[in-house]
Amino acid sequence: MPQNDLIMRPITGREELTLFNRLPYVLNDELAEDFDLGRRRPEWMWVALRGDRLVARLAWWTRRADEPPFMLDMFDLDDDLPGSERRDLGARLLGTAMAAVVPEGARPAEYSRFIPPTWRDDDATRRAVEDRMAVLEGFGARLLVERLRLEWRPGTPIPEPSGRLRFRPVADREELVELMTLVLDGTLDAHSHADLAQMTPAQAARAQYDDELARYKSPREWWRIATTHDGDPVGFVIPARNSYNPIIAYIGVLPAYRGNGHIGDLLAEGTRILAAQDVPRIRASTDVGNVPMARAFQRAGYVNFQREINMTWS
Structure with missing residues (x-):
């Protein structure tokens, strides 16, 4: 040529x-x-x-x-x-x-x-x-992860609250960063694993909050912490709007409460909050390898409309 x-x-x-x-x-x-x-x-x-x-x-x-x-x-x-x-x-x-x-x-x-x-x-x-x-x-780039891109569409049923958890707004940055630090233990998210290879869980949580969550201009009153009926934190969900779409930005369940189906309750709560804003769609993403999260989105009626390839340099 x-x-x-x-x-x-x-x-x-x-x-x-x-x-x-x-x-x-x-x-x-x-x-x-x-x-x-x-x-x-x-x-x-x-x-x-x-x-x-x-x-x-x-x-x-x-x-x-x-x-x-x-x-x-x-x-x-x-x-x-x-x-x-x-x-x-x-x-x-x-x-x-x-x-x-x-x-x-x-x-x-x-x-x-x-x-x-x-x-x-x-x-x-x-x-x-x-x-x-x-x-x-x-x-020099190498594959980091393949991800599912997911979408909830108006008219899709939202599961009714199970009553197992109570939801309240996030108190402040410090409370959410502390919970984000805890959920990094045993995480299946490839980007989080990459962060943890370079920093402590607390540093990774602070960086994710400041670099991503704090940038959303949507109301922080939408953010929810799930607790037991005794008030102990179980997890959190961050409904938000980025520059293009309403999104489920982050869902986390604390290690002590995993395996009990709480991810479905958290996702349903976040979906309800955004659906109440009369949005045209809700977007979300999760790693192909994060099978529990992917299944929770599927049960909640989210459709896998695309995938995403992420590659990084050492």
Whole structure:
């Protein structure tokens, strides 16, 4: 393949979003708003062009306009090209863009890819997913986890309260961080395991609260702690809104109370709180390997509408 027929560059501005969107992906419809709010920047959105043909693209995303890239969440190749050719193009674009965006010696942002729930059953889809992963692996990324993306839709029945637990609002940051620290014991969540490899449970809980939960602008009055009838904490659920959807942000059951079905009570409570806001949907995610959580969502009527691949660098 000729090596001098490819132009690789960041887009010039919002006027080139149409060019950037020539390759299909589920996030295309969100790009304009993200761009206007500063969650996307031209210098983080790269294209590879062969003449007028867009053959590869990638983009980083951040949670706030004044912060560095948080996620490499778009990496698309022209799947009409032969496999070896598209992988080569992807590698050339990724290497060029990372050299420009990622500071030398810094750890690159995590990679995220939304994929169909049955992606392994279709050869073309499977090859597309695996090609992108192979390119990233060539630059040192490794699979962290595959996750289920779940959705509750209006009209789906919500289980009535079982009466086994009582619910009250979270008192303050310190109370929730203490409970978050406790539920990390025996966690099945891959991101939490990665955090615990680098910090103590208390440090991991504080970081998750400050970096994620504290950023939600939805009312903290929605957050609930579940207790026994004697007032002892059993777990918690965090219903919230992120920048795109109402979500179940976090559910935790304390180790001493696991195995008793309390996760279903917590999920139902969080779903009721959000459903009462007349929302069009409720989103949630859990690791494929977190079987108890996945089963709880299924029992609660949540539909697995996508999966997600997460890859990280050491």
